[in-house]
Amino acid sequence: xxxxxxxxxxxxxxxxxALAAAVAGSAAxxxxxxxxxxxxxxRFAGHVRRLGFLLDSLKALDESLRGLGGYLVVRxxxxxxxxxxxxxxxxxxxxxxxxxxxxxxxxxxARLRSIAxxxxxxxxxxxxxxxxxxxxxxxxxxxxxxxxxxxxRRWLAADWRPAVPAPSRVRLPGSILAxxxxxxxxxxxxxxGAWAAGGESAGMKRLRRWSATEAGSYAATRDDLxxxxxxxxxxxxxxxxxxxxxxxxxxxTRPGTDAVVRQLAWRDFFSQLLAACPxxxxxxxxxxxxxxxxxxxxxxxxxxxQTGYPVVDAGLRQLTTEGFxxxxxxxxxxxxxxxxxxxxxxxxxxxxxxxxxxxxIACNQLNWQWAAGTGTDTRPGRMLNPTLQGRKHDxxxxxxxxxxxxxxxxxxxxxHDPPPKDRRAAGYPDPVTDHRSAVxxxxxxxxxxxxxx
Numbered sequence: 001x002x003x004x005x006x007x008x009x010x011x012x013x014x015x016x017x018a019l020a021a022a023v024a025g026s027a028a029x030x031x032x033x034x035x036x037x038x039x040x041x042x043r044f045a046g047h048v049r050r051l052g053f054l055l056d057s058l059k060a061l062d063e064s065l066r067g068l069g070g071y072l073v074v075r076x077x078x079x080x081x082x083x084x085x086x087x088x089x090x091x092x093x094x095x096x097x098x099x100x101x102x103x104x105x106x107x108x109x110a111r112l113r114s115i116a117x118x119x120x121x122x123x124x125x126x127x128x129x130x131x132x133x134x135x136x137x138x139x140x141x142x143x144x145x146x147x148x149x150x151x152x153r154r155w156l157a158a159d160w161r162p163a164v165p166a167p168s169r170v171r172l173p174g175s176i177l178a179x180x181x182x183x184x185x186x187x188x189x190x191x192x193g194a195w196a197a198g199g200e201s202a203g204m205k206r207l208r209r210w211s212a213t214e215a216g217s218y219a220a221t222r223d224d225l226x227x228x229x230x231x232x233x234x235x236x237x238x239x240x241x242x243x244x245x246x247x248x249x250x251x252x253t254r255p256g257t258d259a260v261v262r263q264l265a266w267r268d269f270f271s272q273l274l275a276a277c278p279x280x281x282x283x284x285x286x287x288x289x290x291x292x293x294x295x296x297x298x299x300x301x302x303x304x305x306q307t308g309y310p311v312v313d314a315g316l317r318q319l320t321t322e323g324f325x326x327x328x329x330x331x332x333x334x335x336x337x338x339x340x341x342x343x344x345x346x347x348x349x350x351x352x353x354x355x356x357x358x359x360x361i362a363c364n365q366l367n368w369q370w371a372a373g374t375g376t377d378t379r380p381g382r383m384l385n386p387t388l389q390g391r392k393h394d395x396x397x398x399x400x401x402x403x404x405x406x407x408x409x410x411x412x413x414x415x416h417d418p419p420p421k422d423r424r425a426a427g428y429p430d431p432v433t434d435h436r437s438a439v440x441x442x443x444x445x446x447x448x449x450x451x452x453x
Contacts, residue, residue, distance in 0.1 A: 001026050001027055001032070001093050002021040002024065002027065002028045002029070002030070002089060002091055002092045002093065002173055003025065003026040003028075003029050003091050003092055003093065003094040003095070003096055004022070004029070004030045004083065004086060004087045004092045004095045004096070005018060005019050005023075005030065005031050005032065005096050005097070005304055006018075006020040006032050006033075006034070006083055006095060006096070006097040006445060007031065007032065007033045007061065007097075008017075008097055008098060008100060008240075009098065009100060009129055009238065009239055009240045010098040010128050010129065010240035011033075011057045011058065011060075011061045011199070011200070011239050011240050011241050012064070012198065012200040012241055012242065012243060013061070013064045013068065013166040013167065014163075014164075014165065014166045014200065014239055014243065014246070015040070015128070015163040015164050015165075015243035015245055015246050016098075016164065016166075016240075016243070017098070017127055017128050017161075017164050017445070018097050018098045018124075018125075018126040018128060018165065019031070019098045020066070020164045020165075020167060020387045021124065021126055021424055022094070022096040022387065023167040023169075023170060025094070025360045026094070027135070027171070028090075028171050028172055028173040029070070029170055029171065029172065029288055030073055030086060030087075030090050030092065030172060030173065030176050030213050031065055031070055031071070031072050031073060031170060031172070031393070032072075032073045032074075032075065032086055033058060033061075033072055033073070033074055033075075034074075034075050034076070034077065034079050034082045034083060034110075035075070035076040035182065035187075036077075036078070036079040037076065037077065037078070038078070038095075039104075040187055040222050046287050047330060047354060047355070048067075048184065048188055049189050049195040049323035049355075049357045050323070050356075050357055050359065051184060051188050051192075051236055052184050052195050052198075052199065053182075053195050053198040053239070053357050053420055054239065055181060055182070055184055055187075055194070055198075056073070056195075056198030056199055056202075057198035057199045057200075057201070057239050057241050058072065058181050059242070060180055060199020060200055060201060060202065061199065061200065061339055062135075062178075062181065062199060063199075063213040064166075064200060064201075065170055066109070067171055068167055068168070068170040068427050069167075069169050069170055069171060070170030070171065071172065071178045072178065072181075073086065073172075073176055073177075073178055073179055074178065074179035074180060074181050075100050075179055076182075077242065077277070078421050079108050079112075079387075080108050080111040080112040081086075082114050083095060083112055084112065084116055084119060086176075087116070087119070087121050088100045088119055088121070089175070089176070090122060090175070090176055091173070093121060093122065093123070094100065094121065094122045094123075094124060095112070095116060095121055095122070096124050096125070096126060097109075097122045097123075097124075097125055097126070097127075097436040098125065098126055098128040098129050098240070099125035099126065099127065099129065099133075099134075099273035100129055100203070101130075101134050101227055101271045101272070101274045101362055102130065102274060102278065102281060102361045102362065103118075103274075103278030103279070103281055104361075105276060106275075107208055108297070109123070109125070112331065113195050117316035122123070123278055125159060127347065128240065128245075129240060129244070129271070130268045130271050130272075131155075131160060131244045131245050131248045131264055131265075131267075132155055132158050132160065132265070132268050133161075133270070134268070134272040134275040134276075135273050135275065136158065137148050137151065137155060137158060142171040142337040143276055144211070144272050144273050144275070144276035144277065145192070145272065145273070146268065146273070147270050147376065147378065148265075148266065148376065151265070151269050151272075151285075152262065152265050152269070155265045155268060155269075156265070160245060160248070160249070161245065163243065163245055163246060163249060172295070183333060185189055188296065188388055188441060191368065194358075195235075195323060195357055196235065197240055198230065198236070198239070198241060200241050200242065202236075202241070203233065203236030203241040203242035204242055205249055206231070206232060206233060206236070206244075206319065207231070207242055208250070210231045210232075210233070210253055211250050211251055211257070212254075214229050214231070214385075215231070215251055215254050215256070215257045215259060216255055216256035217229070217256065217427050218230075218231075218256075218257065218259050218260045219256070219258070219259035222234050222259065222304050222326075222327065222328070223326075223327075223328040223393045224393065224394075225311070225314075225326055225328060225329060225393050225394045225399035226394055226396065226398035226399040226402070230326055230327070231260070233247065234358035234360070235357045235358040236360045237267070237358070237360075238357075238359070240307065241373050243250040244264060244267065244268075248261055248264050251264075266363075267363055267418070269369070270362040270363050270366040271362045271430075273285075273360065273362070273366060273372070273376070274362040274365070274366065274446065279366060280365065280369065280375075281361055281365050282346060282365070283363075284369070284374040285366070285369050285374055285375045285376065286374055286375065286376075286380070287374070288373060288380065290344075290372075290373075290374065292342060292343060292344035293341060293343055295340035295341065295342070295343060298341045298343060298432050298433070299337070299341070299343050299347055301429070301432050302316065302333070302336070302337050302341065302348075302432075303316065303351055304316070304342070305317035305320075305403075306429050307333075307429070307431065307432045308335065308423070308429045308430050308432055309386040309387065309390075310332050310390060310392030310407060310415060310416055310417075310418070311332055311386055311389055311393075311394060311399070311400060311416060312332060313334045313401070313404055314329070314394075314399055315329030315330065315332060315335055315376055315403075315405035316406055317402050318402075319333075319352070319355050319356065320355055321403075323355055323357040324357060324358070325352075328389075330352070330367065330398075331367075332349070332384055332385065332386055332389045332390075333370060334348055334367070334368050334371035334372070335371045335382075335383060335384040335386075336384070337369060338368075338373070338385045339372070339373070339374040339384075339438070339442050340372075340383075340386075340433050340435070340442075341361065341432070341433060341444075342439075342441075345368045345369060345370075345371070345372035345374065346366060349364055349368040352364055352368070362397050381442075381446055382445075383438075383439060385435060386435070387416050387417050387435065389414035391416050393410065394416070397410070397411075397412045397415035397416065400415050400416065400453070401415070404428070406427055407422075407426055407428060409426075410422060410426075424436075
C-alpha cells in the first residue's frame with residue numbers, strides 16, 4: 001500500500017505521529033508539502049520573514065528526509081485538490097496529516113475528505129500540533145474550557161502521549177518527482193531583513209541551549225524587556241519544526257521551569273478554544289457591546305511606533321524590524337490600542353500577523369481578545385498603564401533606548417515619560433492620548449448605561 005503524508009504545521013521527522021503512522025502502514029510514502037497560494041499569495045503576501053522562515057524549514061525538512069532515504073515532494077496550488085492529485089497519481093490508499101485547530105484548517109480538511117471519499121482514499125488525522133490533543137480535555141458540561149486555571153489543572157494531570165521516534169527509513173514510490181522549493185523572491189517582494197534559521201535541527205539546538213542555560217530563571221526574567229532572555233522558540237512551535245510535546249518533556253526535566261511549561265499550557269488552552277469555536281479567530285469570543293473608535297490617525301501612529309508612549313513605541317518598532325516582540329511588550333501594546341485608543345482588536349491582531357514570524361492564529365487572536373476584554377480574561381476591564389509598565393519592566397530604559405534611538409540620551413528617570421521640551425528637542429511625539437482621560441473614558445463606557453467602546 002502507498003500513503004501520502006501531508007506536512008502542514010509539523011515540519012519535522014521526530015515525534016511526528018502522522019509521519020510515523022504513514023510509514024508504519026505502507027510499503028511506500030509520499031512526504032508532501034503543498035504551497036497553498038490562498039495562504040502564501042493572499043494572506044502572507046509581502047510577509048518576507050514569515051515566508052523566509054517557512055522556506056528555511058522546508059529545506060531543513062527535505063534534508064532530514066533525504067537522510068532517511070527519501071525527499072520532500074513539493075507542489076503548488078489549491079491545497080485539497082493538489083493533495084488529492086498527488087495521492088491519485090501515486091496510487092495511494094491513505095492520506096495522513098496532523099489535525100489542526102483553525103477554521104481555515106477545518107474547512108480545507110473537510111474539502112479534502114469530501115473529494116478523497118469520491119476517489120476512495122481514506123484521510124486520517126493525527127495529534128502533534130499541541131502537547132495535549134485539543135479535544136482531549138473537556139469540562140463536565142462538555143464543549144471547551146473557557147477559563148485557563150481549571151484547564152491548566154487538568155492539563156498538568158493528563159497523561160501525555162509517548163513521543164514517537166523518527167522513522168528509520170522513508171521509502172518513496174519511484175514515479176513521484178520531488179518538485180522544487182521556491183526561492184523567497186518567487187513568493188514575495190520586499191526587503192529581506194533577517195530571521196533566525198528555520199527547521200527542526202535549528203529549533204532543537206535552540207531548545208537545548210536555552211533549556212540548559214536560561215529556562216530555570218524564566219519566571220524571574222521573562223518580563224525583563226531589555227534582557228531579551230526569552231526562548232524565541234515560538235516560530236519553531238508555530239510551524240512544528242519542534243514538537244510541543246518534546247519541548248514540554250525537555251523542560252519538565254529542568255528545575256524551575258514551571259513557568260515555561262505553563263506557557264505551553266496556555267498555547268494548548270487557546271488551541272482547544274479555537275478548535276471548539278472557530279469564529280473566535282475574528283469575532284468577539286464574549287460580546288460586550290463594544291463600539292470601536294474610527295480613528296485611522298491613532299491607529300497609524302500605533303503601527304509606526306509614534307504614540308508618544310516609549311515602551312509601546314519600542315515594542316512596535318521591534319515588531320516591524322525583527323518580526324518579534326516579547327510577550328510583555330505584546331500585552332502592553334495590545335492593551336494600549338484597545339483600551340486607551342478604543343481601536344478594534346482585529347486591526348491590531350492583523351498588524352501582528354503581518355509582521356510576527358511566530359504569528360499563530362490561536363495564540364495571536366485569543367491573546368488579543370484577552371487584552372481587549374472580549375476574550376477569556378476573568379478581569380476584562382483591566383487596563384495597563386504604559387508608563388508604569390515601562391518603569392517596571394524596563395527600569396533602566398535600555399529597551400527603549402535600543403528601539404527609540406532619539407530618546408537614548410535621556411536618563412532612566414525621564415525616558416518612560418519624557419518632558420515636553422525633551423520630546424520636541426528629540427523629534428519625539430507628544431502622547432496621542434492622556435492616560436488619565438483614557439482611563440476615565442474607558443471606565444465610563446463599561447458602566448451600566450455607558451456607551452461601550
